[in-house]
Amino acid sequence: MGSREHSHKKSAGGKGRRAPAFAHEAQAGRDPLESYAALIDLIDGHVARLVRAYGSRIACRRGCSACCILGTVNAIEAHVLIRAVRALPARVRASLGRRLERGGERPGCVLLSRGACLVYESRPVICRTHGYPVLADGAVDVCPLNFRGVEELAPSYVLDLERLNTALAAMDVRFRTLIDEPFFDQDRIPVSDLVERALSACPGCGSTSRRAKN
Numbered sequence: 001m002g003s004r005e006h007s008h009k010k011s012a013g014g015k016g017r018r019a020p021a022f023a024h025e026a027q028a029g030r031d032p033l034e035s036y037a038a039l040i041d042l043i044d045g046h047v048a049r050l051v052r053a054y055g056s057r058i059a060c061r062r063g064c065s066a067c068c069i070l071g072t073v074n075a076i077e078a079h080v081l082i083r084a085v086r087a088l089p090a091r092v093r094a095s096l097g098r099r100l101e102r103g104g105e106r107p108g109c110v111l112l113s114r115g116a117c118l119v120y121e122s123r124p125v126i127c128r129t130h131g132y133p134v135l136a137d138g139a140v141d142v143c144p145l146n147f148r149g150v151e152e153l154a155p156s157y158v159l160d161l162e163r164l165n166t167a168l169a170a171m172d173v174r175f176r177t178l179i180d181e182p183f184f185d186q187d188r189i190p191v192s193d194l195v196e197r198a199l200s201a202c203p204g205c206g207s208t209s210r211r212a213k214n
């Protein structure tokens with residue numbers, strides 16, 4: 001993932017409640033990991049409403065991994081994923097390590113195993129929004145497998161991707177200024193690198209210098 005492939009355009013119309021604007025979650029001064037957790041809650045709440053409204057028109061479910069092609073993430077999401085990988089059962093980590101050693105044998109995200117995400121509860125923002133209606137470059141984008149027969153979506157179900165990415169970028173910048181670790185000092189981190197880090201013995205990577213903690 002990292003780009004929105006498999007996209008399809010819809011229109012958004014009507015009045016009423018708007019989709020989340022992410023202003024509070026991006027507020028300066030908040031702990032970036034708390035802000036990130038709040039952002040995730042907001043997205044999950046939004047998606048839950050969307051699924052309640054359009055459930056039968058949504059194909060995203062366990063078993064569909066068409067968009068599981070995540071290549072890189074930002075630093076704050078790398079940190080969250082590293083913690084999630086480290087929390088996996090030992091046998092799962094061992095099999096992930098073997099998959100990593102085999103390298104580019106298989107296309108797709110290294111965290112995808114038998115059609116399911118190994119770190120589903122901790123998956124990045126893009127994995128939580130992909131396929132659902134997002135406003136991108138002035139148009140509403142959805143997975144073509146979703147919302148078949150629906151021509152127009154209420155604006156309250158359309159996430160503004162630019163606002164979302166701006167909020168996420170602000171958290172990432174704050175996270176990177178707080179964490180004292182060269183690994184996280186990069187704009188994008190390959191998923192294979194963060195998995196390798198999570199699996200390696202790494203005495204110094206269990207904590208960060210100040211508030212952000214591993």
Ligand code: SF4
Nearest residue numbers: 068070109112117127
């Ligand atoms: S992190 Fe999980 S949901 Fe996201 S692309 Fe990888 S396997 Fe799929």
